[in-house]
Amino acid sequence: MRYVSTRGGAAARDFEGVLLAGLAEDGGLFIPESWPQFTPADWRALRGLPYAELAARVIHPFCGASIPYETLLGMTRDGYAGFDHPAVVPLVQLDTRSFVLELFHGPTLAFKDMALQLVGRLFDHVLAARGERVTIVGATSGDTGSAAIEACRDRSAIDIVILHPEGRTSEVQRRQMTTVLSPNVRNIAVKGSFDDCQDLVKGMFNDAPFRQEMKLSAVNSINWARIAAQIPYYVAGALALGAPDRPVAFSVPTGNFGNVLAAWAASRMGLPIERLIIGTNRNDILARFLAGNDMTARTVEPSHSPSMDIQVSSNFERLLFELLGRDAGATAETMARFRRDGRMPIPDAAWMQARTLFRGFTLDDEQTLAEIHHLHRSTGYLADPHSAIGTAAARALAPQDPSIPVIVAATAHPAKFPDAVERATGIRPPLPPRMADLYEREERFAILPADLTQIEGAVRAHARRNAA
Structure with a gap:
């Protein structure tokens, strides 16, 4: 299995190479040169397997010769062994055709654990074999940061620095990051939005001397390994409801487009997905694109669903590459115009192609509370x-055929957003016992402006201190 950049200016790599590289040198994202294909018999053979084994079988084609199957299986078994639910991703029925796929039973109570508990182990495996050390930098709108820190804390070959937008995460989300005091972990609150944090991470990767000096790598969903590790739970949900002999639809609350892109990848592998419903909050660039081919970035507005407070959805570039017929030059030009003008010009034919599978839905804050x-x-x-936006979207945009079930990706435990849930229901969801003292734990983080020079200085100081 080889990977190419969506912008065509970086050398092709194997899975191990894209894991360590994260972002391509030309600023593009890595994507498989060709998509693995599963036959109906292949899908049926996965039914009834423990989640860790199903995950290894689905992910392994993306690894090629880089990771032996038995090694990968050992990592998935180890990575998911600590989840709070024996099914790992339990399916809960809401009504005759609506189901919730709970993705929040990992150590940080969010769907990001599904990928990052495996990705941390992949890094360990590859770095140990190479005798190398990396500095991971990541941006978070709330959940990626804590999941990445949990996956990478105390690992001897990794330093990790996470940027979050100051004051724009829930208190639980912030404390899950800033109370981890492991010496290889550094948290930075950036004066700005998530898009500012994401720009800073991309700026560090595009600074070639700094990238080489720090041996940068990524845990955001710009890293293909994150996407690959998210595909299996869509497979598990679909198989549980009759796939491949019955099509399904998914409703996914979406910010950076990585989660729903994994569902789209499953469809490219042959899983019969009838529709992918994208749920957005007031930061509705994806819904506006699907409704009227309007991919215009606006100012990011804080909301009750902060993990979706995003206007520049990085992973959309991977879908764009496919919609443009894998034309890397056209993709690079389109992304450059978006960066320059704040508007992404997408041909009507590509937009209509996206609408054959995707639909978009928007819910504001008051409507979100009403849905909860x-x-x-x-x-x-x-x-x-976030999950409530997904359930409302599922109800509004379910396929006309009532025999097609709709599965909502429940992306976070309600206790991560206790204020909103309590305001909507009068119930304040408690944290699990293992986190009961979270509000009393010491926090440690720096507050810095959205300035690349200052952020790079902080990253350099952190990595050099640990390497000394």
Whole structure:
């Protein structure tokens, strides 16, 4: 298996190479040169497997010769062994055709654990074999940071620096990051939005001397390994409801487009997915694109669903590359114009192609609280704001055929957003016992402006201190 850059200016790599590189040198994202294909018989053979084994079988074609299957299986078994639910990704029925796929039973109570508990182990395996050390830099709108820190804390070959937008995460999200005091972990609150944090990370990768000096790598979903590790839970949900002999639809609350891109990747592998519904909050660039080919960036606005407070959805570039017929030159030009003008010009034919599978839905803050209330009152299910956007989107945009079930990706535990949930339902969801003292733990983080020179200085100081 080889990977190419969406912008065509970086050498092709194997899986191990894209894991360590993260972002391509030309600023593009790595994507498989060709998509693995599973036959209906292949999908059926996965039914009933423990999640760790299913995950290894689905992910291994993306690894090629880089990671032996038995080694990968050992990592998935180890990575998912500590999840709070024996099914790892339990499926909860809401009504006759709607289901919730709970992705938040990992150590940080968010779907990012599904990928990062494996990605941390992949880094360990590859770095040990090479005798190398890396500095991981990441941007988070709330959940990626804590999941990445949990996956990488105390690992001898990794230093990790996470940027989060100051004051724009929930308190639980912030504390899950800033109370980890491991010496290889550094947290920076950036005066700005998530898009500013994401730009800073890309700026560090595009600074070639700094990238080489620090041996930078990434855990954001710009890293293909993150996407590959998210595909299996869509497979598990679909198989549980009859695939491949029955099509399914997924509703995914979406910010940076990585989670729903993994579902799209499953469809490219042959999983029968009838529709992918994208749920957005007031930061609705993806919904506007799907509704009217309007990919215009606006100012990021804080909301009750902060993990979706994004206007520049990095992973959309991978879909764009496919929509443009894998034309790397056209992709690079389109992304450059988006960076320059704040608007992404997409040909109508490519837009219409996207609409054959994708639909978009928007919910503002008050509507989100109303959905949390409605869902709890009508079904007894307590959802966080992001997952509630997913359930509302599923109800509004389910396929016309009532025999097609709709699976909502429940991306976070309600206790991560207790203020919003309590306001909507009168119930303040408690943290699990293992996190009961989170509000009393010491925090440690720096506050810096969205200035690349200052951020690079902080990263350099952190990595050099640990390497000394």
